[in-house]
Amino acid sequence: MKAKITLAKEFKIGEIDKRIYGSFVEHLGRAVYGGIYEPDHPTADEDGFRGDVIDLVKELNVPIVRYPGGNFVSGYNWEDGVGPVESRPKRLDLAWGTTEPNTFGTNEFMKWCKKADTECMMAVNLGTRGPDEARNLVEYVNHKGGSAWSDMRIAHGYKEPWNVKLWCLGNEMDGRWQMGAKTAEEYGRTALEASKLMKWTDDSIETVLCGSSSRNSPTFGEWEATSLDIAYDSVDYVSLHQYYGNHDDDTQSFLALTLELDEFIHSVLCVCDYIKAKKRTKKTINLSFDEWNVWYHSNNAPYEKWSVAPPRLEDIYNFEDALLVGSMMITLLRHCDRIKIACLAQLVNVIAPIFTQTGGGIFKQTTYYPFEHLSNFGRGVALNPIISCPKYDCKAFTDVPYLESIATLDEEKEEMTLFIVNKSLDDEVVLDISLLDLEDYNPFEFISMDGYGAKDENGIDNPFVKPHKNEIPQSDGKNITALLKPFSWNVIRMRKY
Numbered sequence: 065m066k067a068k069i070t071l072a073k074e075f076k077i078g079e080i081d082k083r084i085y086g087s088f089v090e091h092l093g094r095a096v097y098g099g100i101y102e103p104d105h106p107t108a109d110e111d112g113f114r115g116d117v118i119d120l121v122k123e124l125n126v127p128i129v130r131y132p133g134g135n136f137v138s139g140y141n142w143e144d145g146v147g148p149v150e151s152r153p154k155r156l157d158l159a160w161g162t163t164e165p166n167t168f169g170t171n172e173f174m175k176w177c178k179k180a181d182t183e184c185m186m187a188v189n190l191g192t193r194g195p196d197e198a199r200n201l202v203e204y205v206n207h208k209g210g211s212a213w214s215d216m217r218i219a220h221g222y223k224e225p226w227n228v229k230l231w232c233l234g235n236e237m238d239g240r241w242q243m244g245a246k247t248a249e250e251y252g253r254t255a256l257e258a259s260k261l262m263k264w265t266d267d268s269i270e271t272v273l274c275g276s277s278s279r280n281s282p283t284f285g286e287w288e289a290t291s292l293d294i295a296y297d298s299v300d301y302v303s304l305h306q307y308y309g310n311h312d313d314d315t316q317s318f319l320a321l322t323l324e325l326d327e328f329i330h331s332v333l334c335v336c337d338y339i340k341a342k343k344r345t346k347k348t349i350n351l352s353f354d355e356w357n358v359w360y361h362s363n364n365a366p367y368e369k370w371s372v373a374p375p376r377l378e379d380i381y382n383f384e385d386a387l388l389v390g391s392m393m394i395t396l397l398r399h400c401d402r403i404k405i406a407c408l409a410q411l412v413n414v415i416a417p418i419f420t421q422t423g424g425g426i427f428k429q430t431t432y433y434p435f436e437h438l439s440n441f442g443r444g445v446a447l448n449p450i451i452s453c454p455k456y457d458c459k460a461f462t463d464v465p466y467l468e469s470i471a472t473l474d475e476e477k478e479e480m481t482l483f484i485v486n487k488s489l490d491d492e493v494v495l496d497i498s499l500l501d502l503e504d505y506n507p508f509e510f511i512s513m514d515g516y517g518a519k520d521e522n523g524i525d526n527p528f529v530k531p532h533k534n535e536i537p538q539s540d541g542k543n544i545t546a547l548l549k550p551f552s553w554n555v556i557r558m559r560k561y
Contacts, residue, residue, distance in 0.1 A: 065453075065454055065466065065488065065491040065492065065493045065494070066493070066494050066495075066496070067451070067452060067453035067454070067466070067467055067493050067494070067495050067496070068451075068452040068453075068495070068496045068497075068498065069449045069450065069451055069452075069467075069469060069482070069484075069495060069496070069497050069498070070449065070450040070452075070497075070498045070500060071447055071449055071450075071471050071480075071482070071497065071498065071499055071500065071502055072447070072499075072500035072501050072502065073447070073473070073501050073502060074500075074501070075447045075448045075449070075450070075471075076445050076446070076447055076448075076473075077397075077398060077399075077400055077401050077445070077446040077447065077448050078400050078401030078402075078445065078446060079400070079401075079444075079445055080397065080400045080442065080443055080444060080445060080446055080472065081400065081404040081405065082127045082443065083127050083128050083185075083230075083404060083405045083406070084396060084397070084400060084403060084404065084405065084406045085124075085125065085126060085127055085406070085435070085438065085439040085442075086126060086127060086128035086129060086130065086185065086354070086405060086406055086407040086408070087124075087126045087128075087129050087130070087407055087408045087409070087410065087411040088129065088130040088131075088134070088354070088355065088407040088408065088409040088410045088411060089129050089130070089131050089132070089173070089410060089411050089412065090131070090132060090133040090134035090135075090136050090137075090409075090410060090414065091132050091133060091134075091136045091140070091157065091164055091168075092133070092134060092135075092136055092159075092160055092376055092377070092410070092414050093160075093373065093374065093375055093376030093377055093378065093413060093414040094373055094374075094375055094376075094378070094412075094413040094414065094420070094422065095410055095411070095412055095413055095414040095416070096168050096373070097165075097167070097168065097372065097373035098373055098413065098420065098422040099114070099117065099411075099412035099413045099414075099416075099420060100113060100114060100117050100118075100176055100180075100411075100412055101113060101114070101167075101168050101172070101176070102114050102420075102422065102423070104423065105422075105423060109179075111172070111175055111176070111179075112172075113175075113176050113179060114420065114426075116420075116426045117412055117418060117420060117426065118176075118179055118180050120418050120426065120428065120432075121180045121181075121182070121411065121412075121418070122180060122181055123436060124417070124432070124435060124436050124439055125436075125439045125440050126180070126182050126411070126439065127182060127183065128182060128183050128184070128185045128230065128405070128407070129177065129180075129182050129183075129184060129185065129407075129411060130185040130187060130232065130354055130407045130409075131173050131184055131185065131186060131187065132145075132170075132173070132187065133159070133187055133235055134159075134187070134235055134409075135159035135160065135235060135236065135241065135242060135243075136157060136159045136160065136164075137187045137188070137189050137191075137232075137234070137235050138159065138189055138190070138191030138192060138234065138235055138237075138242050138243040138244055139157065139158050139159060139189070139191060139192050139243040139244075140164075140189050141155070141189070141193070141197075142169070142170060142188075142189070142197070142201050142204075144164075144166045144169070145166045145168070145169020145170055145172075146169050146170055146171060146204070146216075146217075146220055147216075147220050149167055152165075152166040152167070152169070153166060154166065156370065158243055159241075159243060160376060161367075161369045161370065162367075162369070162370060162371060162372065162373070162374060162376075163370050163371065163372050164372075165372055170201075170204075170205065171217075171220060171221075171222055171226075174205075174222075174226045174228075183228075183229070183230075184226070184228050184230075185228075185230045185231075185232065185354070185405070185407070186201070186205065186228045186230070186231050186232070187231070187232035187234070187235055188201060188231060188232065188233065188234065188258065188262075189234070190233055190234030190237060190244070190251070190254050190255065190258055191234060191235075191237065191242055191243040191244025191245070192243050192244045193244075194254060194257075194258065195254065195257040195258040195260075195261045195262075196261070198231075198233075198258045198261065198262055199258070199261035199262050199264070199265045200213050201213075202228075202231070202262045202265045202266050202269065203265050203266075204216060204217050205217070205225065205226045205227075205228050206225050206226065206227055206228060206265070206266045206269070207225060207265070207266070208225055209223075227268075228269070229268060229269055229270060230269070230270050230272070230405070231262060231269055231270070231271050231272065232271075232272045232274070232303065232352075232354065233255040233258055233259055233271055233272060233273055233274060233295075233299065234251070234254075234255065234274050235274060236274060236277035236305065237251045237274045238251070238274070238276055238277055238281060238283040238287050239277040239281070242277075248283065248286065248287045248290035248291045249290060249291075249294070251274065251291050252290060252291035252292070252293070252294030252295050253294060255271075255273055255274070255291065255294075255295045255298075255299065256294055256295040256297075256298050256299075258271075259271040259273075259295060259298040259299050260298050263298065270300040270301065271298065271299045271300055271301070272299070272300065272301040272302070272303050272352045272354065272405070273291060273292060273295055273299040273301065273302050273303065274291070274302075274303050275287065275288050275302045275303045275304050275305070275332060276288060276305075277305055278305055278306055278307075279306060279324070279328040279331070284331075285331065285335060288302060288332060288335040288336070289335050289338065289339060292335065292336065292339045292349065293339050293342070293343075296339055296340075296343060296345070296347070296349065297343075297345075297347075299349070300349070300350070301349065301350050301351060301352040301404065301405060302332060302335075302336060302349055302350075302351055302352070303351075303352045303353070303354050303355075304328065304329070304332055304351060304352070304353045304354075304355075304356075305353075305354070305355035305356070305409075306325060306328060306353075306355070306356050307355070307356070307357055307358065307359040307360075307409075307415075308321045308325075308357075308358055308359075308360075308388060308392075309358060309359060309360025309361075310360065310384065310385075311360060312459070314458065314459055314460070315384050315489065315518050316456065316458040316464070316487065316489070317458040317459045317460035317461065318384060318388060319384065319387060319388055319391065319464075319485075319487045320458055320460060320461040320464040320487075321388065321460075322388075322391045322392060322394070322395045322468060323461055323464065324461075325392060325395050326395055326398070326399075329351070329353075329395070329396075329399050329403070332351060333351070333399075333402055336348075336349040336350075336351075350402050350403070350404045351399070351402050351403045351404065351405075352403075352404065352405035352406070352407075353396060353403055353405070353406040353407070354405060354406065354407040354409075355407060355409040356392060356396075356406060356407070356408065356409060357389070357408055357409050357410075357415050357431075358379070358381065358385045358388055358389060358415075358431070359377070359379060359409075359415045360379070361379040361380060361381075362376075362377050362378050362379045362380075362415075363377070365377075365378070375413075376414060377414045377415050378413055378414065378415075378419070379415045379416075380419070380429070380521050380522075380523070381417075381429045381430045381431045381521060381522075382430060382518060382519045382520055382521040382529075383430050383513070383516040383517065383518055383519070383520045383521070383529055383551075384518040384519070385430060385431055386429075386430035386431045386433065386434055386513065386529070386553060387434075387485050387487070387551070387552075387553055389408075389431040389434050389435065390434030390437075390438070390468075390483065390485050390553050391468045391485050391487075393434060393435065393438050393442075393483075394438075394468050394469065394470040394483055394485070395468075397438075397442065397446045397470045397472070398446070398448065398470060400446045408435060416429070417429050417431045417432035417435055418432065419524075421524055424524070425524045426524075427522055427523065427524050427527045428522065428527060428530070429521075429522055430513075430520075430521060430522055430529045433513060433530060433531050433553070434483075434513075434553055437483070437511065437531075437553075437555045438483060441472070441479075441481040441483075441555065441557060442470075442472040442481060442483065443472065443474050444472050444473050444474030444475060444476070444477075444479075445472065445473050445474075445475075446470055446471070446472055447470075447471040447472065447473055447480075448470075448471075449469045449470065449471050449482070451465060451467055451469055453465050453466050453467045453493070454466055456487075456488075464487070465487075466486060466487050466488045466491075466493070467484055467485065467486060467487070467493065467495075467548075468484070468485040468487065469482065469483060469484040469485070470482075470483050471483070473502075478559060478560035478561075479557065479558065479559050479560070480502065480505050480557075480558045480559075480560075481555060481556065481557050481558070482497065482554075482555070482556040482558070483554070483555055484548060484553075484554040484555075484556070485552070485553055485554070486548045486549065486550060486551065486552045486554065487551070488550050488551065489518075489550060489551050490550050490551075491550055492547060492548060492549055492550050493547070493548040494545070494547060495545070495546045495547070495548055496543060496544075496545055497537075497543065497544040497545070497546065497556070498542070498543055499542055499543070499544070502558075503541050503542045504560045504561070505558040505559065505560050506539050506541070506544075506558055506559065506560075506561060507536050507537045507539055507544055507546075507556055507557065507558050508536065508557055508558065508559050509533065509536070509555075509556075509557040510533065510534040510535065510536055510537055510546065510554070510555070510556050510557070511531050511532070511533055511534070511554070511555040511557075512531060512532065512534055512548075512549065512552050512553060512554045512555070513529070513530070513531045513532075513552060513553040514549035514550070514551065514552035514553070514554075515549065516529050516551075518551070531553070531555075537556060544556070544558075
C-alpha cells in the first residue's frame with residue numbers, strides 16, 4: 065500500500081497547551097490506596113508515596129492530574145481529608161460502594177503532585193454540596209493566610225498555599241448515577257454561583273463547566289446549551305467525557321471510532337460558539353476533555369461491597385487498545401486550537417497506563433507508550449498533515465482512512481515529530497512524506513510498535529508489548545520515505561540541520 069503525507073508550517077492548527085497531556089486520579093479502586101499511596105511498599109517514601117509509580121509518572125511527563133473525582137467527588141466532604149489522620153472519619157462512598165478511610169486527602173495529594181512534577185486540577189462537589197463549600201476549599205488551598213480556612217491549612221502544617229489554578233465545577237452532573245444529579249437549569253445556576261464565589265476568593269483561577277456525561281447521553285447538546293447559557297460569563301471551559309470499547313470484537317470498527325470522536329468534539333464546539341454568538345460576546349469558551357480512554361474489559365468484575373480500596377476497573381490493555389489510545393490523542397491534537405486540557409482517565413491501576421501489584425511490582429501497559437511518546441515529543445504547535453491514503457469500510461463506518469496522523473513542530477528545539485497509526489491489519493505502507501517549507505528537517509529517530517497481535521497484552525512477568533527503534537527513513541532534503549508495518553504505531557522524529 066502506498067500513501068503520502070504533506071507537511072508545511074502553514075498547516076498550523078494551533079499552539080499545544082501542555083495540559084492536553086493531563087491525567088486523572090480518583091478515589092476509586094486502587095488508584096490512590098495501593099496505587100500512588102502505599103506506605104508499606106518497599107519503594108515508599110516518608111509520605112507513603114510509591115517511588116516506582118512516581119518514576120513512571122515522571123516518564124510520562126504529565127503536567128496536570130485531575131483529583132479527587134469523578135463520581136466520587138459528588139459525595140465527598142473535603143474537610144474529611146484534611147487535618148490529623150487519626151481524627152479523620154471513615155465514610156461510605158455511595159458512588160462506588162466502598163468505604164473511604166480518608167487517610168489520603170487534599171494535602172497529601174498536593175505533596176504527591178510536587179514529587180511527581182505535576183500540578184493539580186481540583187474538582188469540587190456540586191452534587192451533595194454547593195458554592196459555599198467550593199469557595200471554602202479554594203480559600204483553604206489557595207489563600208495565603210489570615211482567614212479561617214487558610215489558617216486551618218497553616219495549622220495543619222502547610223504554611224504556603226498550594227495555588228491550584230484549575231477547578232472542575234462538579235462531575236457528570238447530568239448522569240442519573242451521580243449523587244445530587246441535576247437538570248441543566250439547576251446545574252447551570254449552581255455552577256455559575258460556585259464559579260463566581262470561587263473566583264471572588266481567588267481571581268487567578270480558571271473553572272470548567274460540566275458538559276454531558278457522554279455523546280450518547282440523552283441530555284447531550286441541550287445540556288451544554290442550557291447550562292452554558294446560564295454560566296457563560298463566569299466559566300472558562302466546557303468538559304467532555306468519552307470512553308470506547310471493542311464490545312463486538314471488531315478491530316477495524318474499533319479503530320475507526322476516532323471518526324465519532326472527531327464529530328463529538330465538533331458538535332460541542334458548535335454549541336459553545338452558538339452561545340457566544342447568542343450573547344454577542346468576544347469571550348471564547350474552550351474545551352477540557354477531562355475524561356477519555358478505552359474502558360470495557362473490567363466493567364463487571366466482582367468486589368466486596370463497603371471494603372476499602374478493592375480492585376475496581378482494572379482493565380488489562382491489549383495492543384489494539386494502544387493503537388486506539390494513540391489515535392484518540394492524535395484526534396485531540398487536531399483540535400488543539402480549542403482543546404486546551406485533556407485527562408487520560410485514569411493514571412494508576414484504574415483503567416490506567418500504569419499497573420501495580422499491592423506490595424509488589426509494576427509494569428507499563430500497552431497504552432503507556434503512545435501517551436509517553438506524544439507527551440514527550442508532541443510539544444510546540446500542531447500541524448495538520450495532508451494525508452493521501454486508501455480507505456476501508458467496516459461494520460460501523462465507511463471511508464475510514466487507513467492512516468491516522470498528526471505532526472508537531474517545536475521551533476525552539478528545532479524538532480518536528482510525525483505520529484502515525486497504520487490501521488491496516490495486513491498491509492505495510494510505503495509512506496512518502498513531502499516537506500514543503502520544512503526541507504531543513506531531517507529524520508534522526510524512527511520508533512514503532514508493530515508485529516503484535518490485536519489481543520497481545522503486558523503483565524508483571526511478561527511486559528513484552530513495547531516500542532522499538534527502526535532504521536532511519538531515507539531523506540533527500542525535501543522528501544522522506546518510510547516503511548510502516550501493518551497494524552502499527554509509528555513516531556518519526558526530525559531535527560533541523
